[in-house]
Amino acid sequence: MRKYIFILASVVGLLAAAPAFAATHQFSAEVDNTITTGDISITLEEYELDDLGNQIPYQDRKTVLPGQKVVKIICIINEAEPAWIRAKAEFVNPSGINSLGEGMLGGISEGWIKQNDYYYYTRPVDTGEEIHFFEEVMIPAVWNENDSGKEFSIDITAQAIQKVHFNPSFDSEDPWFGVPIEACVHTEHERYHAGKNTEFAVIFENGVDGFIKVGNDFFQDFSAMMPGDTMEDFFLIGNKASRPLSIKFRTEVPDDQSTESLKLLSDLLLTINCGKEILYTGPLSADLLKDGILIAASMKQNETEAVTYRIHMPRELQNASAMQHARVRWIFSTEYTESSGGGSSGGGGKDQHPEPSGGAGKFSGSAPEPSDPASIVIVPVIESIRQAIHDALPKTGDESMGNCGFLAVMLVSGSGILFLFPLCYRKKKKAREDLNEG
Secondary structure, eight states: OOOOEEEEOOEEEEOOBOOOEEEEEEEEEEEEEEEEBOOOOEEEEEEEEOTTSOEEEOOOSOOOOTTOEEEOEEEEEEOSSOEEEEEEEEEEOTTOOTTOSGGGEEOOOTTEEEETTEEEESSOBOTTOEEESOOEEEOOTTOOGGGTTOOOEEEEEEEEEESTTOOOOTTSSOTTTTOOOOOOOOSOOOOOOOOOSOOOEEEEOOTTTOEEEEOSOTTTTOOOBOTTOEEEEEEEEEEOSSSOEEEEEEEEOOSSSOHHHHHHHHHSEEEEEETTEEEEEEETTOHHHHHOEEEEEEEOTTEEEEEEEEEEOOTTOOGGGTTOEEEEEEEEEEEEEEEEOOOBTTOOSTTOOOOOSSOSOOOOOOOOOTTOTTOOOOOOOHHHHHHHHHHHSOOOTTEEEEEEEEEOOOOOOTTOEEEEEEEEEEEEOHHHHHHHHO
């Protein structure tokens, strides 16, 4: 007969475990963008011809004779953006000379038509182009001794209006529709050259490099903006990191620029689309943009999105907005979480599975998910617990410890508590049992 005595012992141990932790880093990328506005500006030059027929600057206060043809070439040069041009000649006659008027002007080309006080040039004049208003003045042959010693002058006025978004009606009495003409506020004009088909992108590479930019100025493909212009382009945002990211967008307006430039940024209208969704529409320097908007949510690895942006310059803006270089800074940001797994006090970092020395049984487990800071890695201690229980059990002279098996129930919590319930048995020596039966 065999008799078994079961003893249930419980051991509660606090395992030495290193918890995983998550480190969150913030990454951002800045792109300085410049809006350049154009201008409308023309100059007037007067020439005459020397003995060799070359143009030379015109000398005023000439003495003329009846019937004389005076070479006086009026040149209008377009210094800025393409424009429509009109001009008029006003005769100043303080001495009351007879037969003085526009009939004296000669060499007016077929490109001009007369409507009321102005001659209108019927095609737009390109940047840097020079056109002639008239080329000579015919002194009336009817002048006589009574007109001798008298003076007159001709005042020339030339005006220009932008070519884009303006279509004159040359059949009407007012081809320019009564548009008020302002004086040009600039005397010098730099030639602005836009880029051509530049690629732009903001890609998050990984937690070390952060954002990688392609292109330094997203507006560099824009030509100089004029009232009524709408410029459109796009850039790519993307994620090459191993986990989804949310990317935000905001703006900053550098304050080291002129008052006119700052006002221009508040007048320009910006629209941002990601796919078919309109993310923002409003002033380029609005407080909402300074606070930031979500431009992409949970962007997966290797995913990219095209972000389209349009900038509109209202038609009513006038010369104070001309020749500006208004700057705005676009800032893209994200948060990236890096985690490292825990282990025993003697173990290494994440993805390691230390094993106890000796013993056939093993507790093994994969490293916890890096995003779970409460998880721990369990280090097997079964052999040490087995030995501790074996030494603690009472021993008699006729009994010896047999095999000790363990039924382990593991409960892991955030505090790292492990409950082990060893189930052991003792048996009498087979020799005594055989003796009693004998």
